[in-house]
Amino acid sequence: MPFTRLEIAVLGLVDGELQVLLARRAEAPHAGKWALPGGVLRIDVDASLDAAAQRVMRERLGLELPFLRQLCAAGGPTRDPRAPWALSIVYRALVPAENVKPSAGKRIEALAWRPVGDAIADKSLAFDHSQLVSQAVESTRAEVERLDLPARFLPDQFTLGELQSTCEQLLGRRLDKSSFRRKLADRQVVEPVEGLMRTGANRPAQIYRLHAR
Amino acid sequence: MPFTRLEIAVLGLVDGELQVLLARRAEAPHAGKWALPGGVLRIDVDASLDAAAQRVMRERLGLELPFLRQLCAAGGPTRDPRAPWALSIVYRALVPAENVKPSAGKRIEALAWRPVGDAIADKSLAFDHSQLVSQAVESTRAEVERLDLPARFLPDQFTLGELQSTCEQLLGRRLDKSSFRRKLADRQVVEPVEGLMRTGANRPAQIYRLHAR
DNA sequence: GGTGTTAGTTGCAAAGTCCAACGAAGTGTT
DNA sequence: AACACTTCGTTGGACTTTGCAACTAACACC
Secondary structure (H helix, E strand, O other): OOEEEEEEEEEEEEOOEEEEEEEEEOOOOOOOOEEOOEEEOOOOOOOOHHHHHHHHHHHHHOOOOOOEEEEEEEEEOOOOOOOOOEEEEEEEEEEOHHHOOOOOOOOEEEEEEEEHHHHHHOOOOOOOHHHHHHHHHHHHHHHHHOOOOHHHHOOOOEEHHHHHHHHHHHHOOOOOHHHHHHHHHHOOOEEEEEEEEEOOOOOOEEEEEEOOO | OOEEEEEEEEEEEEOOEEEEEEEEEOOOOOOOOEEOOEEEOOOOOOOOHHHHHHHHHHHHHOOOOOOEEEEEEEEEOOOOOOOOOEEEEEEEEEEOHHHOOOOOOOOEEEEEEEEHHHHHHOOOOOOOHHHHHHHHHHHHHHHHHOOOOHHHHOOOOEEHHHHHHHHHHHHOOOOOHHHHHHHHHHOOOEEEEEEEEEOOOOOOEEEEEEOOO
8 A cells, every 4th residue: 555645735826826834853854945735645543534634734834724625646665755655645835915914833844835836847856846836836726717715815805906917916917807807797607795805005896705605 | 654545437428418437345344335436556666646536447447538637635543444644636527427337346236327426415425425525516517618628528539510519418408500619719628630531321420629829 | 393301601689709998006206 | 176097897899709590503303
């Protein structure tokens, strides 16, 4: 039976760019190298794969996040020198990065946000993790393109301007304001929080939240 | 480390309906019950998860199919009575059902095509397999909706009429001929096989194949 | 030659999308 | 108080895509 781990690709917008949270490994193999935070499946405590991913995120990053999503599984005999056959289940989390402060947990020396382009191109990442990051980014971009849950990158409440700007940063291109709003309205993605406005230096903006469904 | 299996959801159009290939189990647990064909991961021979899925399909069904796709992984302590913690990696295959004759292999008593609706509703399927079928169907329908690879359900060569009718059966609604063809042309999904026509009782039709890309 | 059936194209109206401009509602400046 | 400035939110119109129906084409069969 294979040596089984969970790896978590935490994505967030930091400095106006899509970045991934990497951990510097404290122990062999690949000690000192950067890798996705992850941990070993524990069949004595984990009630499911989703629960295991939550536990790993709690132990390694000190985070409790609701929207984890299973991305894929990778397996093979040469992935990890500790075992003759290593299997990783990869999860993805989306976070409003400014509001979430992960802290380095067990077996992690340091944590850092890295722009996804760098991480994918960086051949010095441990294991096959640069490829896993690539998959996480690809599937996330596809979801944003369909206007599925881009709001997970934002706090609970936000204005449509913030949401649109978030999507533009994720996709790397400008979007049209009127069609963007029409689509949101059609698909009932968000709903206004009655009476709440974001005030500032200019005209106040209506505050929205994810639609209940 | 968990007891790890691969399960294969083979989907095909049979009798004008989307059906899934089920196997009656020869051995415990769930002997005599219907389940997705599957097998245990063998870390001594499998070079990757994809290769393992191919091997299982060869051993259990006698099939060699090119387009397997990993769908998801499911794991937990109560999924399989043989082990304290069972993990399954689920693969999906699409086949031109009329041309492919799977044969019951190791540890399988019988094979049968079942309409996917039946299989999803049937609570007597072994393990959590009716749920896995549901996921396979859902993701497949979504891909057909985007006109990704609906041609995998067909032989190498086909007419546009056959392809359209296939999509209509999969989606359960009629499609417009002109816009269907416009989309195929735009996205360069298929290409004509010059000079080859399907003849029959009526006007001959141009034969197409998947575009090389 | 006429009829029936499927293949493939064309024309057009309706719907949707993209782009730019506009009025609205605030703050800060003069 | 008047004005400039910025962002919010909507509107109008050109353009593109889609959906529907009609039309021609090419065969078999009678």
